[in-house]
Amino acid sequence: MRRPTAVLLFVLLWTALVAPSASAAPLLRIRVTPDLADGLSAALAARGLQATVEPGDPTATAGADIVVGPGSRLTRVLEAGAAEERTSVELGIVAGDATGPSHLIAAAVTDSAQLAEARLFLAALGTSSARQVFARRAGALTSESFRAQSEAFVAGSARYAIAISDWWLPNCSLSQNAFKNPNEILGAPNAVNLGGKDNYAGMMSLGQGGWVVVDMGQTISNLGGNDLRVYQTTGEEPLTLYAGDSANGPFRMIAFRRKCGNQVPGGANYSKYCDFDLGEGGVASARYLKVEDGELWPCVRGGTVSEGVDIDAVELLNQ
Numbered sequence: 001m002r003r004p005t006a007v008l009l010f011v012l013l014w015t016a017l018v019a020p021s022a023s024a025a026p027l028l029r030i031r032v033t034p035d036l037a038d039g040l041s042a043a044l045a046a047r048g049l050q051a052t053v054e055p056g057d058p059t060a061t062a063g064a065d066i067v068v069g070p071g072s073r074l075t076r077v078l079e080a081g082a083a084e085e086r087t088s089v090e091l092g093i094v095a096g097d098a099t100g101p102s103h104l105i106a107a108a109v110t111d112s113a114q115l116a117e118a119r120l121f122l123a124a125l126g127t128s129s130a131r132q133v134f135a136r137r138a139g140a141l142t143s144e145s146f147r148a149q150s151e152a153f154v155a156g157s158a159r160y161a162i163a164i165s166d167w168w169l170p171n172c173s174l175s176q177n178a179f180k181n182p183n184e185i186l187g188a189p190n191a192v193n194l195g196g197k198d199n200y201a202g203m204m205s206l207g208q209g210g211w212v213v214v215d216m217g218q219t220i221s222n223l224g225g226n227d228l229r230v231y232q233t234t235g236e237e238p239l240t241l242y243a244g245d246s247a248n249g250p251f252r253m254i255a256f257r258r259k260c261g262n263q264v265p266g267g268a269n270y271s272k273y274c275d276f277d278l279g280e281g282g283v284a285s286a287r288y289l290k291v292e293d294g295e296l297w298p299c300v301r302g303g304t305v306s307e308g309v310d311i312d313a314v315e316l317l318n319q
Helices: 001-016 034-047 072-081 117-123 127-139 145-151 173-177
Strands: 029-032 052-055 067-068 087-099 100-108 163-168 211-221 227-233 238-244 253-261 272-277 286-292 310-316
Touching: 029 034, 034 052, 034 067, 034 087, 034 117, 034 127, 067 072, 067 117, 072 100, 087 117, 087 127, 087 145, 100 117, 117 127, 127 145, 211 310, 227 238, 253 272, 286 310
Parallel strands: 029 052, 029 067
Antiparallel strands: 067 100, 087 100, 163 211, 211 286, 227 272, 227 310, 238 253, 238 286
């Protein structure tokens, strides 16, 4: 009788120490656009991270713990609160087309059963070594490399919009949007996500095709490099910028539907930004700027109280 007992004890001990635990948490599921799947897998391997990589549509968050794709594609997911923007990680930047660079984003799915684990996983994925591997395999630049090729951010010499001259929102956005105070655009960038879906402060959502005219308080001259910076708060929503000498126009277009998703160096602000050179539109000088929604997402389909591009501040760079 002793021998079977010893064998049984051995089996039980082996099961506890060696055999996989039935209660172990499953691997995180990452849904990624097919063109980025190889780069993501390489980045995971470089960090020794294990996850199930599923090529597919990252806007379909059901069943996924993390989604990965271009910021422009994930904008609606982030804005609707289906994925967390505050804990998202920028994995790389693609030069993009005339509308501007495209930022490649990884974000935790808000209703994931493993949300805490997904946040920790993103922190590891966002390390310099992992991002370098991802960028190399995905044909992108790291954020550090991209900024080194761009005009340096000039801190301490900024001048911001001082007054609102005019603005317009479509009726649907007037009745539905929660962020429609144009005065939130004035002064330095101060937008913030206070946690949770649609819990923002310090911004104005322009709605479908909405616009606002700001007074910069001085003449802006077309000097070397970029002259202006616009801050907006969600994803990399596009905007159109015009400039003129009068609050009533005429206005001349500087750029059409430019993606606005550059990360502020050092994380100094919550908002992202996009830069403009007056010379792009053949403008020698101006005082008033008209910022217009370029997302053009129908208000009735928006499913959010912050529909349209979300403007935080407008800055003069060259003074």
